[in-house]
Amino acid sequence: MSDVMIEARDVMRSFGQTPALRGATVAVAPGEILAIMGPSGSGKSTLLHCLAGILVPDEGEIHFDGRRVDTLDEAGRSALRRDSFGFVFQFGQLVPELTAEENVALPLLLGGVRREAALRQARPWFGRLGLDGLERRRSGELSGGQAQRVALARGLVTSPKVLFADEPTGSLDSLTGEQVMDQMVGAAREHGTTVVLVTHEARVAAYADRHVMVRDGKVAALAPERVLS
């Protein structure tokens, strides 16, 4: 197996006249948990979106598991996201009309798994993440931490190769955020999932194996002792 699961090589990406990435290079090893840190507006989310095949770079390359991602068309990138990637965002973004278990099953349903089978696969996550009994609740009936754990289960239910987490605890108080991080990292370690974590919080970044700093659209290494300072 290659020692790189996913990487960006010299990626440039602008929004109109605003350059967000100006030659960003980063590689993540299989099973590694990488924290991408940096000031607001530095390009962290743009880098995550380019790595995940949500955005296409203007220049540079994205490679996943030995394949080029940036040259795929929208359908190819969409299939890759569905089959190989999981996502957790700051505000869980659960579908309010669906129950918690339907939300967790959603990526499976979108991938063509039949409803009963998808729900069967979704249910064990409730026990695993301390959500027993909440399967039939809708997102409006869950606390912020519960909703974010449901979002985490949804991100992991397809057994993705890479989990992309953009400020996954940003909407939670610090204790609840730590519980969500404990569970995210625990599940990722158990399944050997590679994690790309965007955060500006040192306490959240401390869960990662390695840290990089995005500044002015470029990526720099960050020594562990600098993370908590």
Ligand SMILES: Nc1ncnc2c1ncn2[C@@H]1O[C@H](COP(=O)(O)OP(=O)(O)OP(=O)(O)O)[C@@H](O)[C@H]1O
């Ligand atoms: N869809 C968009 N349209 C226009 N400009 C954008 C868009 N997305 C990002 N930008 C700009 O690109 C730059 C990088 O944004 P990005 O969201 O990647 O930063 P970030 O480091 O994730 O910031 P934050 O920590 O505040 O979320 C910023 O100047 C931002 O205003």
